[in-house]
Amino acid sequence: QQGAMDELLARVVAPVPSYETRDKVPPPPEADSGDFMMFYRRLEREHRGRLLERLSGGFGVDHRRVAELCGRLADTQSRDPATVLQAEDRLRYALTPRYRQLLNGVSRADGGVKFLVDLRADLLELMASKNHEGPNIRDLNGTLKSMLSEWFSVGLLQLQRITWQSPCEILQKISQYEAVHPVRNWTDMKRRVGPYRRCYAFTHAAMPGEPLVVLHVALTEDISDNIQSIVREFANLDAKEDVNQINAAIFYSISSTQAGLQGVELGNYLIKRVVRELQAEFPHLTSFSSLSPIPGFSSWLQGLLLGLSRREARGGGPDLLSEQEWREVEEATGLAPGAPAVEELRRLLAAGEWLRSERLALLLEPVLMRLCAWYLYGEKRRGYALNPVANFHLQNGATLWRLNWRADTSPRGVAGSCGIMVNYRYFLEETARNSGLYLQDRSIAASETVMGLVAQFQKNSKL
Ligand SMILES: CC(C)(COP(=O)(O)OP(=O)(O)O)[C@@H](O)C(=O)NCCC(N)=O
Numbered sequence: 420q421q422g423a424m425d426e427l428l429a430r431v432v433a434p435v436p437s438y439e440t441r442d443k444v445p446p447p448p449e450a451d452s453g454d455f456m457m458f459y460r461r462l463e464r465e466h467r468g469r470l471l472e473r474l475s476g477g478f479g480v481d482h483r484r485v486a487e488l489c490g491r492l493a494d495t496q497s498r499d500p501a502t503v504l505q506a507e508d509r510l511r512y513a514l515t516p517r518y519r520q521l522l523n524g525v526s527r528a529d530g531g532v533k534f535l536v537d538l539r540a541d542l543l544e545l546m547a548s549k550n551h552e553g554p555n556i557r558d559l560n561g562t563l564k565s566m567l568s569e570w571f572s573v574g575l576l577q578l579q580r581i582t583w584q585s586p587c588e589i590l591q592k593i594s595q596y597e598a599v600h601p602v603r604n605w606t607d608m609k610r611r612v613g614p615y616r617r618c619y620a621f622t623h624a625a626m627p628g629e630p631l632v633v634l635h636v637a638l639t640e641d642i643s644d645n646i647q648s649i650v651r652e653f654a655n656l657d658a659k660e661d662v663n664q665i666n667a668a669i670f671y672s673i674s675s676t677q678a679g680l681q682g683v684e685l686g687n688y689l690i691k692r693v694v695r696e697l698q699a700e701f702p703h704l705t706s707f708s709s710l711s712p713i714p715g716f717s718s719w720l721q722g723l724l725l726g727l728s729r730r731e732a733r734g735g736g737p738d739l740l741s742e743q744e745w746r747e748v749e750e751a752t753g754l755a756p757g758a759p760a761v762e763e764l765r766r767l768l769a770a771g772e773w774l775r776s777e778r779l780a781l782l783l784e785p786v787l788m789r790l791c792a793w794y795l796y797g798e799k800r801r802g803y804a805l806n807p808v809a810n811f812h813l814q815n816g817a818t819l820w821r822l823n824w825r826a827d828t829s830p831r832g833v834a835g836s837c838g839i840m841v842n843y844r845y846f847l848e849e850t851a852r853n854s855g856l857y858l859q860d861r862s863i864a865a866s867e868t869v870m871g872l873v874a875q876f877q878k879n880s881k882l
Pocket residue numbers: 598599632672673674675676680681682683684685686687688808811
């Protein structure tokens with residue numbers, strides 16, 4: 420296996436031509452790209468990792484050559500600009516990894532771009548699995564990501580509106596790729612593209628018939644605060660859209676379909692492109708917002724309460740709720756005074772039954788809403804929002820605009836985020852600025868309502 424791998428790589432990864440002959444040497448034979456693709460496809464998963472390590476380790480940059488050229492460039496600093504530029508160009512050429520030619524050759528082969536997208540997905544999986552030598556694989560990923568970013572730049576993508584008249588195979592893929600609110604059946608799919616709905620996808624000529632990222636939009640009178648009203652049975656699939664009923668566009672689901680394009684920012688571009696499309700169709704449309712799930716809130720809260728009950732056991736008062744609120748929890752749950760209320764609350768929330776009890780729901784609404792506001796606004800991972808969906812929309816320049824109680828009362832919604840959903844609002848004239856502030860200073864644009872909830876959390880807890 421090892422031998423075959425080395426033999427193949429040595430054969431298909433052409434040596435880098437010398438700087439002087441770089442424009443005179445014909446490109447490597449197409450057969451080499453084909454052989455590489457065929458060999459790679461036949462490998463099992465773990466052997467693919469080995470091949471990628473050998474490719475990135477043995478066929479990358481000639482570091483000794485680079486060091487030598489760096490020395491030479493240092494010597495020419497005082498020389499004329501032409502000499503400096505020439506020395507820099509030699510260095511630039513030496514910094515191009517040897518495997519780049521192979522990747523270029525593959526991209527020109529039939530199905531080659533899709534092959535490279537899937538190969539990067541394997542790379543990302545290998546990197547996530549942490550069982551590889553670090554730097555070379557990361558370098559290969561960096562090279563491949565920059566090539567893919569150029570090929571999939573927004574100017575080369577086609578925006579496709581998906582309708583009930585779209586080919587079955589596209590509709591089937593759209594329903595299969597839907598990662599946020601699963602499509603249950605054809606009626607469901609028909610509603611997604613029916614009246615007061617829009618569905619758009621980006622496609623690329625190199626990957627025909629493959630929706631790269633899909634955005635589902637609801638056209639509503641005002642900004643939605645509940646998902647069931649969007650994805651539930653629609654009264655009349657043949658209703659004619661009444662433009663006067665449409666003042667807002669609600670992005671209620673977005674999914675990228677190619678793991679290998681992670682980091683290429685397609686979702687952000689699609690949202691901006693669809694906004695322009697909708698403004699053209701509905702010139703008076705002014706409100707653009709998501710209605711987003713909050714995956715991870717429930718488990719974050721469970722962890723917090725677990726930490727609390729340990730602290731409480733050690734006498735450290737449970738400060739997420741006020742004394743008054745804890746007492747109400749005890750009363751509402753018929754808990755014997757002095758019994759561990761935190762444990763009881765954890766159990767209640769995990770069971771998901773509490774939303775059915777009016778009294779508990781009323782009692783827990785202010786508590787859970789301020790905890791959720793803090794989870795979205797205050798909890799960070801490497802300085803950015805911990806919640807991945809928040810991070811995505813905030814990177815796009817959206818504003819953390821409104822938390823909605825009882826927004827998703829499905830079992831999944833209650834279990835995942837206590838039934839709460841959030842609107843990330845796209846104030847079009849502010850997105851560029853917000854995005855810059857978020858990416859540079861990690862500062863989150865949030866509405867006064869949300870900041871009010873955050874302030875309530877901070878008042879109640881000395882966390
Ligand atoms: C939210 C999505 C569409 C963002 O994709 P994209 O804009 O390409 O970002 P990235 O993957 O380039 O970082 C993507 O992360 C995704 O499909 N997430 C799972 C479904 C979801 N909406 O959370």
